[in-house]
Amino acid sequence: MRRNSAFWLQCLLGLGLLALLLLVFRTTQANLELLGVQSGFDFLSRKAGFSIAQHLIPYSEDSPIRTALGVAILNTLLLAVFCIALASILGLLVGVGRLSSNWLVSRLSLAYLELFRNVPVLLQIFFWYYVALRALPSFQSSLFITDYLVLNNRGLYFPFIEFSGGLSISPPAMGRFSYEGGFYLMPEFLALWVGLSLYNASYISEIVRSGFESVPRGQLEAGAALGLRRRAVLRRVAFPQALRAILPPLATVYMNMFKATSLAAAIAYPEIVSVFVGTVNNLVGRPVEVMAVTLAFYAGVSFLVAWLMGRWNERVMRRGQ
Amino acid sequence: MAWLARNLFSSWMNSAVSVVLIGAMGWLAIKLFQWLILDAQWAGSGPGACADAQALCWPFVRARWPQFLYGLYPAEEVWRINLGLGIGLLLGVALAIARMPARRWIAALLFLAYPLLAGLLFRGGVAGLAPVETSLWGGFFLTLVVAGSVFWVSLAAGVLLALGRQSHLPLLRQACAVWIEFWRAVPVLVLLFVVIIMLPLFLPSNIEIDKLGRAMIAFAILMSTYLAEAVRGGLQSLPAGQYEAARALGLSWAQSRLHVVLPQALVVALPQITGNFIGLFKETTVLLVIGLFDLLGEVQRAASDPQWLGTGTTATGYLFVAAFFWMACFSLSRASARVERRMARYRAGMS
Numbered sequence: 001m002r003r004n005s006a007f008w009l010q011c012l013l014g015l016g017l018l019a020l021l022l023l024v025f026r027t028t029q030a031n032l033e034l035l036g037v038q039s040g041f042d043f044l045s046r047k048a049g050f051s052i053a054q055h056l057i058p059y060s061e062d063s064p065i066r067t068a069l070g071v072a073i074l075n076t077l078l079l080a081v082f083c084i085a086l087a088s089i090l091g092l093l094v095g096v097g098r099l100s101s102n103w104l105v106s107r108l109s110l111a112y113l114e115l116f117r118n119v120p121v122l123l124q125i126f127f128w129y130y131v132a133l134r135a136l137p138s139f140q141s142s143l144f145i146t147d148y149l150v151l152n153n154r155g156l157y158f159p160f161i162e163f164s165g166g167l168s169i170s171p172p173a174m175g176r177f178s179y180e181g182g183f184y185l186m187p188e189f190l191a192l193w194v195g196l197s198l199y200n201a202s203y204i205s206e207i208v209r210s211g212f213e214s215v216p217r218g219q220l221e222a223g224a225a226l227g228l229r230r231r232a233v234l235r236r237v238a239f240p241q242a243l244r245a246i247l248p249p250l251a252t253v254y255m256n257m258f259k260a261t262s263l264a265a266a267i268a269y270p271e272i273v274s275v276f277v278g279t280v281n282n283l284v285g286r287p288v289e290v291m292a293v294t295l296a297f298y299a300g301v302s303f304l305v306a307w308l309m310g311r312w313n314e315r316v317m318r319r320g321q
Numbered sequence: 322m323a324w325l326a327r328n329l330f331s332s333w334m335n336s337a338v339s340v341v342l343i344g345a346m347g348w349l350a351i352k353l354f355q356w357l358i359l360d361a362q363w364a365g366s367g368p369g370a371c372a373d374a375q376a377l378c379w380p381f382v383r384a385r386w387p388q389f390l391y392g393l394y395p396a397e398e399v400w401r402i403n404l405g406l407g408i409g410l411l412l413g414v415a416l417a418i419a420r421m422p423a424r425r426w427i428a429a430l431l432f433l434a435y436p437l438l439a440g441l442l443f444r445g446g447v448a449g450l451a452p453v454e455t456s457l458w459g460g461f462f463l464t465l466v467v468a469g470s471v472f473w474v475s476l477a478a479g480v481l482l483a484l485g486r487q488s489h490l491p492l493l494r495q496a497c498a499v500w501i502e503f504w505r506a507v508p509v510l511v512l513l514f515v516v517i518i519m520l521p522l523f524l525p526s527n528i529e530i531d532k533l534g535r536a537m538i539a540f541a542i543l544m545s546t547y548l549a550e551a552v553r554g555g556l557q558s559l560p561a562g563q564y565e566a567a568r569a570l571g572l573s574w575a576q577s578r579l580h581v582v583l584p585q586a587l588v589v590a591l592p593q594i595t596g597n598f599i600g601l602f603k604e605t606t607v608l609l610v611i612g613l614f615d616l617l618g619e620v621q622r623a624a625s626d627p628q629w630l631g632t633g634t635t636a637t638g639y640l641f642v643a644a645f646f647w648m649a650c651f652s653l654s655r656a657s658a659r660v661e662r663r664m665a666r667y668r669a670g671m672s
Contacts, residue, residue, distance in 0.1 A: 010492040017496065024523045031522045102335050103328035104342050118650035119643045120603040123617055127643075131636045259508035266510075266610045277514050287518045294511055302506030 028288070043284040044069070050279055052270045054186055065280055072275035073297060079192055079271060080258045086197035087257060091204025098209045109205065117202040122263055124199055129191035129267050156185045188269035192261070200257045204250065211246035212238060243316050251309035255302060272297060362633075371632035378633045382641050385623040389641075392459015392614055398451060402462050405439040409469075436473055455533040459614035461645075467533075467615070468602045471540040476594070478541065479548025480587075484578060486549065487556055501546045509604055513539045513611050536613055544601055551593035555586030588664060595657035599650050617642050 032039065048068045049061050055071040056078065097109035116124070136153040150157040185193075215238050223233035265273040272294060281290040329339040361377035362370055371378035382389070391399055412431040415421055443466070446452035458466065485497035504512070516539035517532065524530070530538070559582060567577035587594075609618030620638035623629075 006490055010490050013490070013492055013496075027525055028522045031526060034526065101328075101331060102338055104339050108342065108346075114651060115647070118599075118647045118654070120606040120617065120646055122606045122609075123639060123642055123646065126617075126621070127639050131639060255506075259506075262508040262510045263607070263610075266607075273508075273511060273514070277511070281518075287522070291515050291519060295507060295515065298508060298511060299503060299506045 072272040076271040087200040090201035094205035095208025121199040125195035211242035393457040475544035478545035482549035483552035555590035
């Protein structure tokens with residue numbers, strides 16, 4: 001009897017969901033027809049006709065929208081990778097700093113955590129973009145961090161490997177109006193990179209701290225008793241065990257950081273939201289297709305990262321058992 | 322002295338680090354004092370008072386104070402906001418007092434009647450109140466309205482989703498799991514665009530929801546999935562005996578969830594729920610990207626006013642917003658940590 005009622009309940013639920021989906025589909029179709037919107041993905045091979053300030057692959061206004069999408073996706077991933085790298089390093093430093101025996105270091109690490117965690121990340125990005133970067137010197141009086149690293153209010157220039165008839169490293173050289181050669185990061189990128197990294201490093205530092213604190217004291221004492229130096233104890237005994245507690249929440253922060261790259265749309269760094277949802281959607285007027293592609297991209301990367309972090313986690317958990 | 326020796330100068334390495342840090346902090350403190358206090362423009366009014374574009378300009382914050390609080394809400398109707406928020410604050414305080422009589426009724430009033438009442442009061446159009454369009458809402462008021470109402474809806478939806486994910490009906494369980502996992506992968510800004518652009522297409526053309534309503538729906542979709550995960554953690558932490566005992570007492574499904582399972586699960590999930598609320602509160606700043614002006618949006622809008630061109634309005638405004646959010650989020654997280662400690666003691670005392 002109970003089984004039976006569960007079966008019918010599910011049938012009802014399934015039918016209800018199906019009916020809802022069908023209804024939404026029909027209404028959308030009717031609405032699109034009413035608005036005279038066409039459908040289909042053929043717009044992807046249309047000529048883009050707009051320029052993108054930063055492209056990792058060859059792109060011009062004559063390229064198809066497909067290529068623009070590729071450029072936007074690469075820009076998103078570039079920003080995400082840079083952020084994950086910087087936030088991880090900072091987070092590790094601050095997290096270990098919290099555990100330092102030096103009172104000043106641990107208090108400063110705590111101050112860092114509380115300062116950056118409790119201010120909205122968009123505000124931090126705005127601060128870097130509209131206040132800090134604007135205060136940098138102009139092109140004529142650029143800051144030279146070294147001969148090869150040039151910073152001014154148009155961005156950060158650094159040398160890059162070039163493949164013009166053999167490998168060579170090309171340093172940024174002063175042109176007439178800007179630096180040429182080498183590689184260049186635009187101010188929007190810098191603001192997002194610094195803002196997202198500093199904000200998320202505060203979360204990572206908490207994860208690192210509680211990870212290390214989860215290692216039983218006996219383990220450290222045993223390491224010391226075996227005659228290992230303090231650094232060796234940390235690296236060989238504490239770190240591998242802390243990693244088990246660190247990885248699952250770290251995966252969540254990495255995912256959040258990847259998702260937060262979409263804030264780029266607020267200061268017009270050309271990643272997928274500002275290029276595709278913004279520019280392309282205005283150009284071709286195919287909201288359903290544009291949104292579907294964007295959602296598919298985020299969902300796809302999320303599931304890929306979740307899967308990869310899951311695999312890594314499995315390996316860490318297996319080790320030493 | 323002993324404290325210094327132990328905590329700052331225990332070894333050569335430590336001493337060196339301490340000295341460098343003390344030097345750096347001293348330098349930073351002097352610079353900050355100069356920027357925040359000495360160089361800042363405190364007195365005066367109007368753009369003329371702030372000639373130096375590098376200096377902080379507090380007359381700007383004073384001049385735009387009503388805009389930061391209420392957005393473009395008509396000045397003669399602002400009493401409605403104050404009244405509405407005041408009632409909410411009063412009910413909240415009354416609820417927080419442990420010995421208050423009839424707390425159950427206050428809770429019902431706060432969570433069931435108050436949101437509707439406040440909504441009517443703010444929107445107007447009834448009982449002789451002039452209607453105020455939501456496009457005029459802004460500032461701190463908008464931040465509170467969005468955070469409050471989204472949290473209110475999402476907590477209910479999140480509990481239902483979490484229960485659905487635990488259901489013995491495979492189809493319901495799967496449907497909830499897919500819904501939660503999919504939206505968890507999507508950034509809030511993308512979902513805002515999706516709902517704002519797509520929702521009118523999904524709905525019959527005679528139903529219209531304004532931009533604020535759509536933005537709240539987008540936030541609620543995300544927030545309810547986060548809260549569902551938090552509540553699920555609480556549900557999973559309950560020993561199976563609790564479920565079995567409820568059934569043995571002859572409680573129905575709904576009774577056992579309402580009286581046995583949820584009260585315990587929500588307490589366990591409380592720290593995470595507070596964390597999610599703080600996240601939501603900070604995330605309301607994203608509204609400015611879609612053209613709704615929360616506190617940060619109003620500051621941004623005011624700072625780009627050509628009248629105030631060439632004054633330090635942007636930095637001042639950001640500092641003001643940062644200080645506001647910092648104090649709100651910091652005290653919320655401190656309060657949550659205190660409740661958590663008390664709960665831990667309580668539970669340790671029970672077993």
